Amino acid sequence: MATLNWLNENIERFLSIVLFMLFSFLMILNVLMLYITQSAIAWASEAVLTIFVFFVWIGISYAFKERKHIRVTALTEFLPVKWRKILEVIVSIMIILFFCLLIKVGIDWMSEPSVQNKTSLLLKYPMWLFYFSAPLGAALSTVRIVQNTFEDIRSLRSE
Amino acid sequence: SEGSSSSADEVKTIKVGHGASESYHMNRAWLKFEEVLEEEGDFEVEIYPSSQFGNDAEMIENVKTGDLTIATPPSSFLTDEAPSMALIELPYVFPTREAALSTLSGEWGQAQLTELEDDGLYGMGYLENGLRHITNSKLPIRKPEDLNGLKLRTMEVPAHVYLWNDLGATAEGAPFAELYNNLSTGRFDGQENPVAHIYSQKFYEVQSYLSLTGHVYTTYVPVMNIDFWNSLDEEEQQKIDSAYQAAQEYQLQLIADEESEQLKEIKNNTEFPTEVIELNDSEKQAFIKAAQPTLDHYRDELGSEEFDKFIESIKNSTK
Amino acid sequence: MEALLLFGLLFFLIAIGVPIAISLGMSSVIVIMLFDTTTLMFQARSIVTSINSYPLLAVPLFILAGDLMYSGGLSKRIIAFVDSLVGHFRGGLAYVNVLASTFFAAISGSSPATVAAIGSNMIPEMEKREYSKEYSTSLTAASGMIGVMIPPSIPFIMYGISAEQSVSALFIAGVIPGLLFAVGFMMTAYILYIKSGFVTVSGALSLTTTVHTFKKAFWALLAPVIILGGIYGGIFSPTEAAAVAVFYSLIVGIFIYRDLKIRDIPNVFAKSALTTGTVLSLVVFASTFGRILALEQVPTNLANFLTNISDNPIIILLLINIFLLFVGMFMETIASIIILTPILLPVVMQLGIDPVLFGVILTVNLAIGFCTPPLGVNLFVASGISGLSIEKLSKAILPYFVIMIALLLLISYVPSISLYLPDLLIGK
Ligand code: NA
Ligand code: NA
Numbered sequence: 001m002a003t004l005n006w007l008n009e010n011i012e013r014f015l016s017i018v019l020f021m022l023f024s025f026l027m028i029l030n031v032l033m034l035y036i037t038q039s040a041i042a043w044a045s046e047a048v049l050t051i052f053v054f055f056v057w058i059g060i061s062y063a064f065k066e067r068k069h070i071r072v073t074a075l076t077e078f079l080p081v082k083w084r085k086i087l088e089v090i091v092s093i094m095i096i097l098f099f100c101l102l103i104k105v106g107i108d109w110m111s112e113p114s115v116q117n118k119t120s121l122l123l124k125y126p127m128w129l130f131y132f133s134a135p136l137g138a139a140l141s142t143v144r145i146v147q148n149t150f151e152d153i154r155s156l157r158s159e
Numbered sequence: 160s161e162g163s164s165s166s167a168d169e170v171k172t173i174k175v176g177h178g179a180s181e182s183y184h185m186n187r188a189w190l191k192f193e194e195v196l197e198e199e200g201d202f203e204v205e206i207y208p209s210s211q212f213g214n215d216a217e218m219i220e221n222v223k224t225g226d227l228t229i230a231t232p233p234s235s236f237l238t239d240e241a242p243s244m245a246l247i248e249l250p251y252v253f254p255t256r257e258a259a260l261s262t263l264s265g266e267w268g269q270a271q272l273t274e275l276e277d278d279g280l281y282g283m284g285y286l287e288n289g290l291r292h293i294t295n296s297k298l299p300i301r302k303p304e305d306l307n308g309l310k311l312r313t314m315e316v317p318a319h320v321y322l323w324n325d326l327g328a329t330a331e332g333a334p335f336a337e338l339y340n341n342l343s344t345g346r347f348d349g350q351e352n353p354v355a356h357i358y359s360q361k362f363y364e365v366q367s368y369l370s371l372t373g374h375v376y377t378t379y380v381p382v383m384n385i386d387f388w389n390s391l392d393e394e395e396q397q398k399i400d401s402a403y404q405a406a407q408e409y410q411l412q413l414i415a416d417e418e419s420e421q422l423k424e425i426k427n428n429t430e431f432p433t434e435v436i437e438l439n440d441s442e443k444q445a446f447i448k449a450a451q452p453t454l455d456h457y458r459d460e461l462g463s464e465e466f467d468k469f470i471e472s473i474k475n476s477t478k
Numbered sequence: 479m480e481a482l483l484l485f486g487l488l489f490f491l492i493a494i495g496v497p498i499a500i501s502l503g504m505s506s507v508i509v510i511m512l513f514d515t516t517t518l519m520f521q522a523r524s525i526v527t528s529i530n531s532y533p534l535l536a537v538p539l540f541i542l543a544g545d546l547m548y549s550g551g552l553s554k555r556i557i558a559f560v561d562s563l564v565g566h567f568r569g570g571l572a573y574v575n576v577l578a579s580t581f582f583a584a585i586s587g588s589s590p591a592t593v594a595a596i597g598s599n600m601i602p603e604m605e606k607r608e609y610s611k612e613y614s615t616s617l618t619a620a621s622g623m624i625g626v627m628i629p630p631s632i633p634f635i636m637y638g639i640s641a642e643q644s645v646s647a648l649f650i651a652g653v654i655p656g657l658l659f660a661v662g663f664m665m666t667a668y669i670l671y672i673k674s675g676f677v678t679v680s681g682a683l684s685l686t687t688t689v690h691t692f693k694k695a696f697w698a699l700l701a702p703v704i705i706l707g708g709i710y711g712g713i714f715s716p717t718e719a720a721a722v723a724v725f726y727s728l729i730v731g732i733f734i735y736r737d738l739k740i741r742d743i744p745n746v747f748a749k750s751a752l753t754t755g756t757v758l759s760l761v762v763f764a765s766t767f768g769r770i771l772a773l774e775q776v777p778t779n780l781a782n783f784l785t786n787i788s789d790n791p792i793i794i795l796l797l798i799n800i801f802l803l804f805v806g807m808f809m810e811t812i813a814s815i816i817i818l819t820p821i822l823l824p825v826v827m828q829l830g831i832d833p834v835l836f837g838v839i840l841t842v843n844l845a846i847g848f849c850t851p852p853l854g855v856n857l858f859v860a861s862g863i864s865g866l867s868i869e870k871l872s873k874a875i876l877p878y879f880v881i882m883i884a885l886l887l888l889i890s891y892v893p894s895i896s897l898y899l900p901d902l903l904i905g906k
Contacts, residue, residue, distance in 0.1 A: 016751035017744050024539065027721035031714060038308075040331045042320055049530055055538070056529050056762065059755025060499075068756050069497035070810050074852035076495045091496050098504050105522040112519075114223035114279060118216075118239050122317060122332075127216075134526050209642070211772045212520075217527045226520035333715075334532050340646040343904045345712025 012062035012140065019055040023048045046122040050130060057137025064144040085156045092149040099142045106135030171395075173204045176212040176221070177231035177379075183208075184355055184417065185231060185286055185379060188410035196402035201395060223279040225384045233288065234380050235316050241274035242461065246469045249457055250322050250374045250450040256290060258477045259376040260411075267472035272380075280382040283403050287414055288377040289353025294366040297348050299436050301370065303327065303449040312338060312347040319375070322453045323351075342366060353377065355414065358421035363433045369425060370436040372446060481774045484509045484767070498810050499756075502817075503763035506770050515773055521766040528765035529758060532717055533639050537757060539720030540587035540630045542750040543727050544595070547585050549746050550731020550738040552698035553595040556581045559688075559695035566683040569671035571607060572617055573664050575600045579621035580660045583628035584702035585723070587635070589848045590855040591753075592625030593618055597863045609676060611866045616874035619860035621663050623845045623882070626811075627656030629706060630720065632757070633844065636812050637837040640819035645716040646709055648837045650903055651896045655838055655889050662881040670877060697730045710903055757812055764816040771821065781825040791829040795890055798822060799843060803883075806847020807854075814844050831893075838896040842889060846882045849875055 030044040063069045076084050109115065110128040118127035173196070179185045186208050193204035207227075212218055218230035219237070238245045246252065253259035262268060263285040272282030298305055307327040313319040315332035323330030328349075333341070341347050343365040350362060351374070357363055381403070388396065426435045438446070458466040487505035492498055503525070510516060547553065557578045564573040579596045586592045597618040604614035626633045629649035638645035692699075705723050708714045714722060731738030738746075771777065784794055805814050818840070826836045848856040851872045861871050889895055 013748050013751075016755075017747045020538065020542070020747045020751050023535070024542070024721060024724050027535070027539070027718070028725045031718045031721055034329075034331070035713075038329045039324065042317065042332070045315065045332065045532060048535065049532065052535055052538075053526065053529055055751070056754065056758045059751050060759045060762070061755075062752055063755035063759065066752060068752055069499060069759065070756050071495055071497045072492050072808070072853055073495055075493045087494060091494060094504065095496065095500055098500060098507065101507065101518070102503075102522065102525075105518045109519055109522050112220075112224065114220055117278070118220075121216075121315065130530075131526055134522065207772065212769065213524060213527045214530070217523050220523060221520055224517070224519055226517050340644040340904055341712075341715055344646065344710055346715055 012058050012065055012144075015058045016055060016062055019051050019058065023051040023055065026051070043122045046120060050120070050123075050125075053130065054133045054136070057133045058140065060137050061140035061144055064141045064148070067148065082156070085152060089149055089152055089156070092145050092152065096142055096145050096149070099138045099145070102138040103135045103142070106131065106138065110135070169201075170203050171201060171391075173202055173228045173399075174207065175204060175229040175231070176207045176210075176218045176227045178210040178215055178218075179208060179231075180359070181208050182359060184410055184413050185288070187413060188286060188406045189231075191409045192402050192406035195405045196398060199398050199402075201398065219280070219382065222382055222384050225386060227384075228387055229283070229381055229383045231286065231379045231381050234285075234378055235314075237275065237280075237380055237382070240278040240280060241271045243274075243465050243469065244271055244380070245318070245457075245461055246466065248316060248375055248377060249318055249454060251447045252454070252470070253376045253473060254477065256373075256376065258473055259378075260287070261476040262473050263378065265472065265476050267469060267476075275382060276385060279385050281385045281388040283381040283383055283400075284407060286379040286381055286407060287411060288379055289355055289414060289418070290373040291351045291353055291375040291377060292357070292369060293349060293351040293372050293374070294357055294362055294369045294433075295349025296342070296345070296365065296367050299368045299370065299434055300372070301436060301438065301442055302445050310346075310348045312341065312350040318453065318457060321456065322374075322450060325453055326449055338362070339365065351375075354418045354421050354425075358425060363425045363428065364431040366433060368434050368436060371438060372443075374446065374450070480509055480513050480515060481771065481776050481779075483512070484770055484774075488767070497759075498813050499759035499763045502760070502767040502813065506763075506766040509770060515770060521769065524765040524769055525762045529762055531639060533635060533645060534758070534761065536630070536635050536645070536717045536720040537587070537632050538750060538754040539717075539724050540632060540635075541591070541753050541757070542747065543720065543723035544586035544588065544591045545746050545750045545753075546724065546727035546731055546738065547582075547698070547701065548591075548595040549742065550727055551735045552585065552701065552727070552730065553578070553582050554599060554737075555691070555695040555698050555735070557596070557599050559691040559699070562684070562688040562691045569668060569676070571600070571604050571609065572613075572667035572671060575604070575614070575617055576621045576624075576660050576663045576667065579618075580624050580628060580656070581699070581702075583625040583656065584706070585630075585698075585727075586625050587630040587632040589622045589625040589845060590859045593622030593856050593859045594863070596622065597860055601860070601864045605864075610674065611864050612870060612874040613670065613674060613676070615860045615864040615866045615871055616878060617663070617667055618863075619849055619854075619856040619871065620666075620875055620878035620882075621660070622856045622860070623848055624656050624659050624663075626841060626845050626848075627652045627659060627838075629653065630716070630723070631841070633811055633815055633841045634837060635716070636761070636815045637819055637840060640816055641823050641833055641837065643833050643837060644904075647834050647900045647904055649706075649716065650710065650899045651834050651838050652841070653899055654895050655842060655885070658885055658888070658895070659882070662885050663878060666877050666881050697734050701726060701730070760810065760813040761816060764813055767817060768820060771817075777821045777824050780821055781828060784825050785828060789829075791831060792891065794825070794829055795831065795839075798826070799839070799886065799890060802840060802843035803846060803886075806844045807850045808852065809844075809847070810853065810855075811844040811847065814847075815840065832897060834900060835893050835896050839886075839890050842886050846879070846886065849879065849882070 026044055026048050030041050034040045076087060110131050115128050120127060175189050189206050196202050196204055212221060212227055215232035215236045218227055219232055221227035222230045234244045234247045275282045293300060295309060303326050309328045311323050311328040311330045312333045313323055313330050320330050320332050338350060339360055425433050484505055487508055488501055491501035491504055506521060560577045561574045564570050579592055582592050582595050601614050601618055629652055631652060634648040635645055638648050704726055705719050709716055709719050788794055848854055857868055857871050861868050
């Protein structure tokens with residue numbers, strides 16, 4: 001239970017710190033290598049980009065959790081508080097539907113026969129793994145939006 | 160664009176995507192294709208240049224699923240579907256441009272295109288990109304030893320990175336987009352590309368020497384969605400094939416005409432003087448010899464049988 | 479028709495409070511489902527491959543470098559040094575504010591980050607020395623704009639990627655315009671200071687203080703030298719420079735200034751990751767939007783429409799500037815760049831306007847939008863620091879808005895202001 005709680009609180013934070021450190025480190029190492037040993041790590045650019053793509057998708061979910069995504073509230077602020085909160089819930093449900101669609105299409109894509117034998121250019125890992133970043137990020141985001149929506153509904157009731 | 164999907168006279172739309180710029184010869188080949196094919200009235204061709212629909216890997220997938228009708232990737236992007244295509248871009252496998260053309264249009268090249276069909280692609284043929292030559296800002300390169308310590312940018316293709324490092328350069332696969340600047344600031348001393356790129360990207364402005372090493376032959380492989388191809392009747396297929404043939408011939412002529420013009424302009428440009436170095440036979444032999452370890456390495460990696468078959472067919476094509 | 483609906487949906491979704499990134503994706507999906515323009519799979523691919531781009535790596539790294547330099551005490555030391563130079567003038571802290579923002583702009587790639595780094599030190603300090611809240615907050619919000627004009631700059635990176643232009647050329651093109659804005663802001667601040675009749679406390683000029691603060695700020699002042707010197711001296715590319723900036727700020731923050739504690743580092747990474755998530759989500763979902771625009775031939779149609787109105791570059795450029803200022807008021811900068819570059823670039827190229835110059839014009843327009851309501855991130859950050867309401871701040875910043883427009887027109891019609899340095903340094 002404690003682990004689950006910790007994960008719930010920290011999973012994006014933890015993953016994004018680790019991934020961020022990993023690709024920054026690889027890039028710095030590569031630049032240093034180039035000037036010290038005169039030779040670059042051949043696969044570095046691809047490894048860095050792969051980590052980066054996962055990092056971005058985790059970051060998208062992290063921003064949902066912290067409610068930090070850039071949005072315009074100037075117009076909805078004119079609504080009465082109650083209506084504003086109801087609209088908020090409707091918006092969240094729309095986003096959830098959007099992400100569910102994205103997860104479905106993403107998984108369909110990963111299981112396409114055309115993707116099955118595709119490998120990455122340098123590291124030769126299976127390409128579906130790369131494409132997995134999108135449904136993974138979308139799924140994590142969905143969980144966060146559902147949590148936020150429940151919170152919103154609870155606060156709506158308490159009014 | 161209303162009703163474009165279901166008009167009464169059944170004009171079929173062909174969406175062509177590629178990663179080159181609008182002025183590049185490959186785009187102009189597709190414009191020729193459009194012109195010839197649309198004359199017939201059965202097809203409408205839409206061309207989307209400059210990677211509007213993603214990079215080459217993504218465009219290939221879009222063709223497999225039918226979201227795009229034709230993609231135009233370099234051969235190196237099709238090695239999952241036709242592994243032997245990796246052989247095309249090895250250094251100094253083709254003795255001349257003519258040998259490359261006849262090998263690719265001959266039995267070996269056609270066999271590779273057939274390989275693509277299992278993966279949902281109809282290989283339309285080969286569209287030349289050109290022979291790659293080396294430019295740099297340091298010294299006139301005439302022999303492999305001149306490469307020692309040169310900071311060289313290559314394509315992000317392992318075979319190329321290995322080749323140049325084997326030859327003594329400090330080679331790195333790096334993105335094309337920033338290349339001009341990385342050359343102008345000295346982040347790289349040199350690069351290697353076909354003349355059309357050296358000219359159109361103005362690399363000669365920031366480089367002092369162009370050695371006509373011709374070390375790698377590069378080609379695009381236009382691929383069409385196979386379901387679309389199979390849905391056409393024979394007459395329609397004929398029309399597409401002959402429009403493609405016309406485009407390909409037009410492009411070969413275009414490259415031949417332009418390349419000598421572009422070389423002349425690079426050579427005679429007084430604002431940005433560039434020395435153009437032609438290698439004589441023995442100088443070229445030295446490069447070919449120096450590339451052998453890389454070739455041996457790839458013979459092991461890609462399978463000696465496939466490799467030897469490829470070399471054999473090149474030899475036959477030049478007879 | 480599809481294109482009109484696409485834009486209509488986008489604005490509707492943004493208006494009801496859907497995050498801008500999601501609005502971009504959602505409006506595209508609805509249009510595809512209604513019109514069968516293309517398949518969902520086609521769009522899904524773009525959202526992964528759009529961020530599979532090496533130059534894009536510079537975005538999180540420059541965000542991180544800026545955050546690390548702030549946490550590592552670099553901005554604090556820059557302010558102290560600049561204060562020792564110009565703090566003794568009447569209204570000196572106003573110039574300190576602008577100059578410190580300009581220096582910090584050379585390490586930070588974003589405007590709100592510059593406002594946060596300088597404002598959190600400067601606004602309380604100015605208040606202590608009897609400047610009004612309106613005066614200090616509006617000045618900080620305005621001078622933060624310089625953050626994206628002086629390199630490094632995230633909007634320039636995004637434009638470079640969208641327009642296939644060299645990021646190094648764009649970076650250096652922003653330097654003179656950025657400095658012009660700094661001068662303009664200092665002049666405006668001076669006039670406002672005189673008119674306000676403040677009685678403020680100024681420091682005294684002392685050579686020992688200057689030498690002392692310079693010594694302390696040395697490593698901070700060296701950062702832009704290393705980053706820009708590295709790029710233009712051929713040591714690394716802009717993307718690599720971002721990695722070097724992270725490395726440098728870690729070393730200086732931990733070992734030299736010792737303001738950055740090892741245990742705080744994960745927090746800084748997490749904060750930058752969060753910012754990256756909000757910025758790059760726009761890149762992810764704008765890609766699907768952009769593809770429908772391409773399929774619907776919107777750029778070509780707009781180019782034809784505009785060139786039918788007039789073929790005079792001066793007039794078209796004026797129209798584009800008005801349009802961009804309007805967009806900047808309501809839209810987020812990065813999203814605007816990704817959506818508008820492919821639409822507008824063909825138009826301006828047809829008119830013979832240099833694509834690097836256009837990158838500067840676009841960025842300046844949208845950066846002015848940082849300082850205008852309703853959506854003006856600089857206003858939000860500055861108001862968050864000082865507690866001044868957005869309404870009052872929007873009014874107080876008006877004089878700065880006037881000088882911004884004047885300089886925008888100057889930059890638009892005198893290309894050499896932007897193009898002189900790129901021509902000189904990289905021959906392009
Ligand atoms: Na900056
Ligand atoms: Na605004």
